[in-house]
Amino acid sequence: MNNILLIEDDLSLVNGLTFALKKQGFKLEVARMLKEAENLWTDGKYDLLVLDVALPDGTGFEFCKKVRRTSKVPIIFLTAADEEMDIIMGLDIGGDDYITKPFKLGVLISRINALLRRTNDFSTEGTMLQSNGIKVFLLQGQAFKNDRLLELTAAEYKLLCLFMRNPNVVLTKEQILDRLWDCNGNYIDSSTLTVYMRRLRIKIEDNPGEPKMLLTVRGMGYKWNVID
Structure with a gap:
């Protein structure tokens, strides 16, 4: 079972994604603030991270930079920040994918599965x-x-x-x-x-x-x- 860390402060979205991802067989942990995410994060604990950009006490960009100092874990940004420079920054600092809100749940799940599959393929063959x-x-x-x-x-x-x-x-x-x-x-x-x-x-x-x-x-x- 793949373990996902979701960092998102919108409670309604957290509830919806928690239900949908667990239904798909994923194990999910949630942080609604950057400090919570930093307390939860340990390299090797999660198979994939889903990060919002705008958080009450910082940004997903900051967390991504910290993670990339020690880990190659797949990272997907899921955010309303849809300006081209935001997208370029997210990818340039080490994000593997960037999905803007509003989004289709089926697309998110497909891209999570694809990223996990590709990561597994590249790490084992x-x-x-x-x-x-x-x-x-x-x-x-x-x-x-x-x-x-x-x-x-x-x-x-x-x-x-x-x-x-x-x-x-x-x-x-x-x-x-x-x-x-x-x-x-x-x-x-x-x-x-x-x-x-x-x-x-x-x-x-x-x-x-x-x-x-x-x-x-x-x-x-x-x-x-x-x-x-």
């Missing part, structure tokens, strides 16, 4: 990927460049694995989004993938402004270029 001085140890969920540990979020790690599994193959944006999130790409803002690519390049490329490994193929998509 195979042994190691190696290319361009980068090694990914799949069982441990860690990536190294020239024997230096890369501090990757869960989404960055999955994106890196996807490209390294498909060397020298052009992947369209639709293929990438479908593979990573297992849902219609239309649910995800068009800038989402650009944010992930920029963030991943900063961490793996010697010169992110002139990437050699993670290439943009104009009008088509992206490619992992094997250079060694």
